[in-house]
Amino acid sequence: MAEKILSARARETVYAGDLAVVEVDHVMIVDSIAQSVIAVLADLHATPRYPERVSFVIDHVAPASTVSVAQAQKEAREYAAAHGCLLFDVGRGICHQVLMEEGIARPGRIVLGSDSHSTTYGAVAAFGTGMGATDIALAAASGRTWLKVPESVKVTLTGDLRPGVTAKDVALEMIRELGADGATYQSVEIHAGDRFTRGERMTLANLCVEAGAKAGLVVPGGEILTHYGYEIPDFVLPDEGATYVRELTLDLGALAPRMSAPSEVDNVHDVADLRGLRVDQVFIGTCTNGRLEDLHAAADVLRGRRVAPHTRLLVIPASSVVMEQAMADGTLLTLLQAGAVLGTPGCGPCMGRHQGVLAPGEVCVSTSNRNFIGRMGAADARVYLASPAVAAATAVTGHIALPEDVRQEVSA
Incomplete structure (x- = not known):
């Protein structure tokens, strides 16, 4: 090609x-x-x-x-x-x-x-x-x-x-x-x-x-x-x-949900193997996963639930068009009711210059594309890359989790 x-x-x-x-x-x-x-x-x-x-x-x-x-x-x-x-x-x-x-x-x-x-x-x-x-x-x-x-x-x-x-x-x-x-x-x-x-x-x-x-x-x-x-x-x-x-x-058909661990994108594992790690911030957005279908995936997990008390959830739509669509179909309301903080359409904290920079020692699960040392803030902050659904489940539990974990916790 x-x-x-x-x-x-x-x-x-x-x-x-x-x-x-x-x-x-x-x-x-x-x-x-x-x-x-x-x-x-x-x-x-x-x-x-x-x-x-x-x-x-x-x-x-x-x-x-x-x-x-x-x-x-x-x-x-x-x-x-x-x-x-x-x-x-x-x-x-x-x-x-x-x-x-x-x-x-x-x-x-x-x-x-x-x-x-x-x-x-x-x-x-x-x-x-x-x-x-x-x-x-x-x-x-x-x-x-x-x-x-x-x-x-x-x-x-x-x-x-x-x-x-x-x-x-x-x-x-x-x-x-x-x-x-x-x-x-x-x-x-x-x-x-x-x-x-x-x-x-x-x-x-x-x-x-x-x-x-x-x-x-x-x-x-x-x-x-x-x-x-x-x-x-x-x-x-x-x-x-x-x-x-x-x-x-x-x-x-052989794939399970995957997650990239610090501090190289190719350091990829099954999410199940990283379950339980406490997370300070979750970021849903960027040019990788900030589209309407991504916000829908997150909202499906967050609907009727709340973000864990010690975890921050930032949601930044990829564009004004995405934001308007998510507003029109109720997705933004679902996210806000769950405790998400909404940001201006754009890159947000992806490159570590504003709107959610990480403090020393903090852990973030992000739907973005890079998890290099210092990428989103402090040099010793750790960034894990995942899908919007996994990010949303992590926000609800306060630790790395799969959507099925959220459903199991609710039923229990």
């Missing part, structure tokens, strides 16, 4: 290992790096060549937490307005969720983001990848970028998920199998058939970067085939008999 998409945008056939210059369909810039991108453009005496293909998204520290952050965000707003770029301001939501909702990320497109989890766009067969400030500025200025065509790793999903097992569990198991650097500068190509919603595919593609991947591409199937109102172009589909540098098969 990576070779075919990049060939289409390079206007010549390219293969793994080739250097390619490709046309870029969209460049996304987040608030935390916007000043650096603007500075590079100024040094080049350049402006965006196609401003309608450039977006600024204020999501990483939204609303602003300090005067310096507020100044950086002000500069991003002013630059976007002056040059005709798109602006998604505070409260609109997380960049990856927003670009999906706005229809900017589409099958076959190349979308560059100044955020490492831009692999998320591969959920809909867009070649999404993260780049630093200089490369992002050059792509905005020229409408093109250069890169080495990555080798591809094939991940084939077979069987059916058991009740209580989710796409997050599949993604964590995939990372465990590949290893934290097992797909460095490669394209992880996931063959899932017609399984999984668009949101679930976003979870799968999102976590590919945690194996070092340049891109994470999910072969179109299921609702993706009809979502965009046109036939998926052949150039995004892998050829029969395509060769891969590595192949991995996961039997979905």
Whole structure:
């Protein structure tokens, strides 16, 4: 898939290992790096060549937490307005969720983001990848970028998920199998058939970067085939008999709920093996699991129950659209009645800069994508990664738990 998409945008056939210059369909810039991108453009005496293909998204520290952050965000707003770029301001939501909702990320497109989890766009067969400030500025200025065509790793999903097992569990198991650097500068190509919603595919593609991947591409199937109102172009589909540098098969029916323990994402265990660990904070949200279906999964566990007295539950929808939908169908009320604290749509405490930073020694169960040392606050705080349902069960019991544990406690 990576070779075919990049060939289409390079206007010549390219293969793994080739250097390619490709046309870029969209460049996304987040608030935390916007000043650096603007500075590079100024040094080049350049402006965006196609401003309608450039977006600024204020999501990483939204609303602003300090005067310096507020100044950086002000500069991003002013630059976007002056040059005709798109602006998604505070409260609109997380960049990856927003670009999906706005229809900017589409099958076959190349979308560059100044955020490492831009692999998320591969959920809909867009070649999404993260780049630093200089490369992002050059792509905005020229409408093109250069890169080495990555080798591809094939991940084939077979069987059916058991009740209580989710796409997050599949993604964590995939990372465990590949290893934290097992797909460095490669394209992880996931063959899932017609399984999984668009949101679930976003979870799968999102976590590919945690194996070092340049891109994470999910072969179109299921609702993706009809979502965009046109036939998926052949150039995004892998050829029969395509060769891969590595192949991995996961039997979905053999999976149990999984959890990533500190302090590497590939340190994955069955949740059952970690049961009982006391937890100070639970965070449900992020570009990995902050969508409506994720909030529904949490609400199903929390309905009629209360968060444990010594545990904090933070819930931050991935976008304003998700928040409005969750408000309209009563999901937010269920979460609030259970004792959740609601935050502004955005990244929240995921990167440890505001809205729920962890104190020394605290333990957090999060639906996010990273649990590195110091990721969400103090260097000795510990972060465990899990699905929304497991996170919700943990919030109710005050210790790592499965949803079935909550039901058993109630019946007892």
